[in-house]
Amino acid sequence: MRGVSLPRILQGLMMNLNRFLLGLLLLAAPAAWASEDVHSAEAHADTAAVHVEEHATEHGASHAEEAKEGFDPATVIMHHIGDSHGWHLFDWNEHPVSIPLPVILYTDNGLVVFSSAEFHHDQEGTHVVEAGGQRFVNIHEKIYYASDVANEHGVYADMDHETHEVANAKPWDVSITKNVAALLFAAIVILALFLSTARSYKKNPNGAPRGLAGFVEPLVVFVRDDIAKNNIGHHYKRFVPLLLTIFFFIWINNLLGLVPFFPGGANVTGNIAVTMVLAVITFVVTNINGNKHYWGHIFWMPGLPVFVKPVLAIVEFIGIFTKPFSLMIRLFANITAGHIIVLSLVSLVFIFETVWVSPASVLLTLFISVLELLVAALQAYIFTLLTALYIGSAVQDDHH
């Protein structure tokens, strides 16, 4: 049930949330901010026609009609918080300027690698790239094997007229997309930060922490003592590295996501794939470390009447999956919502088509950005804390 319909449910959720937020903001306050997003917003205002089609394929034709006129914030925002094969920086003279990223496809005939620039910013499947003796099209940042001939809209794919689902086969896409590039950048930042911190400890073994170490150490000690030790119990030591990695991975990615220009601004921790991987890691670590006691509490809860036990076993068994699932959704929803709100506020300038909204827009964006700084740390904390709590419940000894 979950596997099939969940993505659709969530998509519905996000779309509704998005629409709801925009409606709310339109009613509530007139409101911009100079950044990639503004540039991209301007750009998209000009190239809206292209995106209108994209939007239409997701939402149905009615939206396309109203949006055809000009700037469609929903498209821009959805484009921003999604993933893409090139890193769009800004538009210049009505031409999008992006950093091309490598497209890596595992096809039926082996690996195929080419630059995302070869799509020429096409996301509608109208431009066919030939590589490795095969033909590919990019439809909404998903890469398909191209059909031999274009359909009536010029798209080299078979699309369902009702649902706009593409029937073409897909190669395994392991491209370095915008999110992957941002992820790798974050990984480099994290490595640089902590390896240099570790080096400073080697130089200065028993002294007071200085510089970076002075910043990092309280956080490390916080994760070790307040998150790991308090929630896992006396087996906490071997989980500390994992928890530290999760905490800083999420936090640094969250923070980089708040940076509005180039190496930041990608919605990495607001991407369901990333949060899913993290949640799966929590799930796996929790369950492979589950002791007799843990499984006993799931399948045969002690201290209850026998007829309640099977019922509770079902609930608890579902709980095994819902816990990491809620971790996944929570992080995804919080970070994505943050990006949507910031972009919505920025978009106000383009919605009202006047510069006079900008003070309100900038102030509100500033306010939300500061709030998002808090949320960035809080969500990293909550994810790590709950992971520690779940691991703690799995490795805990006798007391309930």
Next chain:
Amino acid sequence: MGIVTPGFGLIFWTTLTFFILLFLLAKFAWKPILKAVQEREEAIDSALKAAEAAKAEMASLQSSNEQLLKEAREEREQILKEARALRDKTIADAKTAASEEAAKVLDAARAQIHNEKMAAMTEVKNQVAQLAIDMSERILRAELKDATAQKAMIDRAMEDVKMN
């Protein structure tokens, strides 16, 4: 489909990146950092404990010093008191001895004087008696040279006897 379908590529890269990060950080960052932090904590702990112990030792030293001082002071007091007592006793003894001696001497002197006086008195008495006898002998001789006188004498004596 949109933003809520996990993309395979990103799952792949996230997993790969996360595990490489986990490995590198665990080995080259968390391990030395946690070790250093723990060592420092232990060092601080032991330093604090040592300081505490030193403080306790100082305190005990101080108290033993005080004890010693107190004892010394008490001893001095004691010695002084004893000395004072001894002095007083010596003085008192000397005084009593002296007064006793003086009394003895006085007594002896008094006895001597008494003896001397008695001897002198006896001497004087004897001499007076002798003188009286001599005088009376001479008087008697002078008085009783004739018989009448003797007779008158006897008579007066007789009269006295009669009157008695």
Next chain:
Amino acid sequence: MTGSITALGAGLAVIGVGIGIGLIGSRAMEAIARQPEAAGKIQTNMIIAAALIEGAGLFGIVVALLGNN
């Protein structure tokens, strides 16, 4: 039509979550005011409880939106 109803359902779920988290927040504040020395512990538990309720809310929204498809 179903979209509006599911949106209503999601909204209702959020009301519950809002009340729940609000109660947690207010009680946590009271508790901290009463025992400022236990603030750290109270905060941790507050955040855990809030996160769990938020999770329940997210499930509520998900279930509410089941009808959307």
